[in-house]
Amino acid sequence: MLVSYQWLQDFLKLDQEPHQLGEKITRTGVEIAEVKHPEEGLKKIVIGHIIDCEPIEGTHLNLTHVDVGDEEPHQIVCGAPNVAAGEDVVVALPGARIADNVKIKKGKLRGYESNGMICGLQEIGFADNLVPEKYVDGIFVFPQDADVKPGQDAYEPLGMDDYIFDFDITPNRADTLSMEGAAYEVGAIVDEPVKIENVALKADGESWTDNFTAEVDPKLAPKFNLRKISGVKVADSPLWMQKRLWNAGIRPINNVVDVTNYIMLLTGQPMHTYDARAFENNKLVVRKANQGEKLTLLNDKEIDLDENDIVITNGERVVMMAGVMGGLNSEIEDDTTDVILESAIFDPTLIRKAALRHANRTEASSRYEKGVNWDATERALDMAALLLRNNASGTIDEGVITAADEKRQPDVIHTTVSYLNKVLGTEISNDEVGHIFDRLNFEYELDGDNLTVNVPARRWDVSIPADLVEEVGRLYGYDKIKSTQPVLAETHGGYSETEEAIRRIKAIVQGQGLIEAISYSLTSPEKAVSYTHNPKKLVQVQMPLNSSRSTLRQNLMTGLVDAASYNMARKQNQLALFEQGRVYDFENDTYNEHEHLATLYSGNVYFDNWQHEEEQIDFFYVKGQLTNLFKAIGVNLSKVEYKAEEIEGMHPTRTAGIYIDGQYVGMIGMISHAITRASKALNGSEIYGYEIDLDTLVPMIISPKTVSKNAPKFPAIERDLSILVEESVSNQAIENVINDNGGKFLVNLRVIDVYQGAHIDENKKSLAYRLTFLNEQDTLTDEVVNKAMAAIDAELKEQLGAEIR
Amino acid sequence: MDLFEKLQELRDQGLSEIDKAKTEEKLNDVRVKLVGRKSELTEILHSMKDVEPEKRREIGQKVNKVRDLFNQKLDDAKNEIVEKLVKEQLEKEAIDVTLPGREEHLGTKHPINIILDDLEKYFIGMGFKVAQGPEIETDHYCFEMMNLPKDHPARDMQETFYIDSEDLLRSQTSGDQARELEKHDFSKGPLKMVGPGKVYRRDDDDATHSHQFMQMEGLVVDKNITMGDLKGTLELMAKHVFGQDRETRLRPSYFPFTEPSVEMDVSCFNCNGKGCSICKYTGWIEVLGAGMVHPNVLENAGVDSNVYGGFAFGVGLDRFAILKYGIDDIRDFYTNDVRFLEQFSKEER
Known part of the structure; x- marks a missing residue:
């Protein structure tokens, strides 16, 4: 809502500097997004009277002489199609500054001197959609009634000397979507009484109510009133009204439509006028639209009405989308004489949905959806009728048709002053509280501590004691409330154990050099279950923004692959990323969320360097990083098992499921060629990563109380073991045999070589292990170790057909 | 010889x-x-x-x-x-010690999590617990319990990602308030919590909108909490995040789950309140919404609003990061360009 400072002065005394007033309103009531002063930045723009105007042959230009209050008229060349002698116009003199900081200089056009410029409104800063239609493509011409003199500044006649407050209201303060409401608010803030005029109407036409019927479903329109104005002469509105309209952001149209907009701005009550010719059967019906009905709106948009749209019909045709916009078929036209004037309240939700459904939010619909003043309907109707008589020479027909009139009881709130003070943390006196309600124009009674407040209908947002806390608090001044810290019993803050563990894990992977990513939870149905060990039922949103953001992810890897693709498209090929977040599924009849961790690696371990250390990241590098992570958080590595596994989106022979104590905790591997080769950005890159289900892992590692052990006092003995086995025998199988037979002093086992190639048989591979034996209590003898080695050798031969080398 | x-x-x-x-x-x-x-x-x-x-x-x-x-x-x-x-x-x-060393990847924290972790630590130090609720939330907890009436625009399918008629992707972390209020045993002392997490809204992604972002909810409920306490708590937090020399102001605002509702602005850290393009020439930058917990929210969770009261606040973590680091496109948080992410390593505390 754009609120004019000058118009506000109709209601109350204001002497504050407008910007300071704006700041005060922001702190106390409604946020003022901006205080605009339209003439700001403009210079030497005056009224001119065109004395003569002759076309310049062979051009679209005219040569004019314009009286701008100087001794001699200015010769000005003007290209506007509507320039003519006798017009009062806006002139930018030589040296003027117009919109966008453009300077106007003396010039010569087609050999004719031009001392200034006759302006259109856009040229002095008006928005296109505010300029009256007929002046959009030309210069602005003042109406005959305008009291303007050549040479005077043009700002005042155009309302540009005003200050305009942009009220950026929250939905509860729709009461300030009117000048009267804004006046009440500003009056309360600056502590000035507010004068709202009442209306006394005497009809001067014949009674019309017997010849017209209106049927209204009060569920759709709980209040519905009509008047008829006859014999109007459609023309431009007087300049004073046009100024108020455009300063409020509304384009002047004609003296009938402008009245309805003006009354809406004044009272907050949306109004509508129909050409009475649209109701040829003298009947009006308010109902929900039927399927298949269409309406062409005033903005020429043809819409297919929905069964939940409220419409106004003449008994046969739809003539308006109620509360939103009129139909072209009942529009006020130049030859309109009789007008039906409507002042009504419609169901806010239906109006909001209709406006949204047809992407046609209007000043009217936005007021209806937020709620309008229940007490203003009849008054607005009469005020509009009076203005139509004044501005459009109409006759007000006797009588009002009231087709719906639901009553509402005003809210009465009982509370205490001490409650208000307790919540605010203040010591505001009874008198001061009373004075605040005086400022608000709320009726109240104070009986000791007890406070009873009658809330006026215009403030439908106030209904419970907490609402009064707000009214008192804001008008007392939030700035004046003392800042304190809550004085409370001691509480123990902190993270949950699970959260602590997850934070530790994140810190470790970050320390391993990974950059933290955050991806979107919503992805495509395909990606949602790619890289997923055991996909569950998809969780999809009902109205996705697009198909690539329709489904909740069941894995984090897909987000990291998207990130890799984004980075590689920008030539960032050395990647080490991780994400910790949730994945989502539907299982066991409920929606589930699981905390996961995923990493993604690509490129080399080191950045390009002059030593040509170019170790490429591979499966085993990544597995090593994961092993380090496991070690750091206390996972018993001997219980971790990797089983080659096929997972959608992963390389089928370079991917493993990770099991701890037989429980699946995640997967590790390479992104499949199918994915990396299909993407231009990924371009076949080798990308590795792992994804861990923290919901499974974290309980395994929570609170592993470490009991300190002394560092061993005795030296360990190392033995190397080299064997030859069939190619198909896995390292895991060999390690199992070694661990099972190495005896209690075998403390560490490490693969130190794997060879397959020319020096050994095809289908065979050679592996070498380094075994560490340690007795923490005593010196270990060769004899003991030899015995263990012999047992290992024997079992390797026996179980795996290994050849010891 | x-x-x-x-x-x-x-x-x-x-x-x-x-x-x-x-x-x-x-x-x-x-x-x-x-x-x-x-x-x-x-x-x-x-x-x-x-x-x-x-x-x-x-x-x-x-x-x-x-x-x-x-x-x-x-x-x-x-x-x-x-x-x-x-x-x-x-x-x-002999080597040329001026030749560069071999560099490996340097791990960094996501800027939003830098902000979040800092705030969590700050509030933990003041005795707040960190509680996290589900992202797939019910209409009941996300809206009904938080005093958003059935016809409230936020409950529209246009605004919120519904999964079915009851389940949705939470559009605010406020549901965590309701869950904690229900769970908390007030006979054992006051409730002080912060609840961070992802939220979702049906907005098309552009420089200033994101269909996914991060919020942090704060809630303090006990017998004698005042608006002065809210003001003091928010001021200290704002100074912690944006600098001790910032000024703050509270303005009336509206949220269904608080009454009174306020928004807090801090004096613009770019121009120090003189007015510039960042603060849109107002000298102030809006940083968060807050208020005194609406009695209906307490009652809905079975807490007697005649005895207990408190304050709540909600922080947009993306917004904090945007303001603090001068980021001009919210999508940068979620495209994960490493050149963008790496620059914040020095901001970690």
């Missing part, structure tokens, strides 16, 4: 040989030759049985003197050779 002359000759010759030996091996050969068991010096001593007894002593002394000299010179020569070798080796081992 008598023995003395011979000794003199041996001495001169020996010294010149030591001088000529330039490697360790040669020097060794010379040592064997000059002072070894079969050296001429030894022979002289052996041949002394032919010398008169009175001269034996003198010759013996002279031989020993020459041998000592040889040993001395041999040691010196050896030291010289070794020193030279070491020096040569060190020269060979």
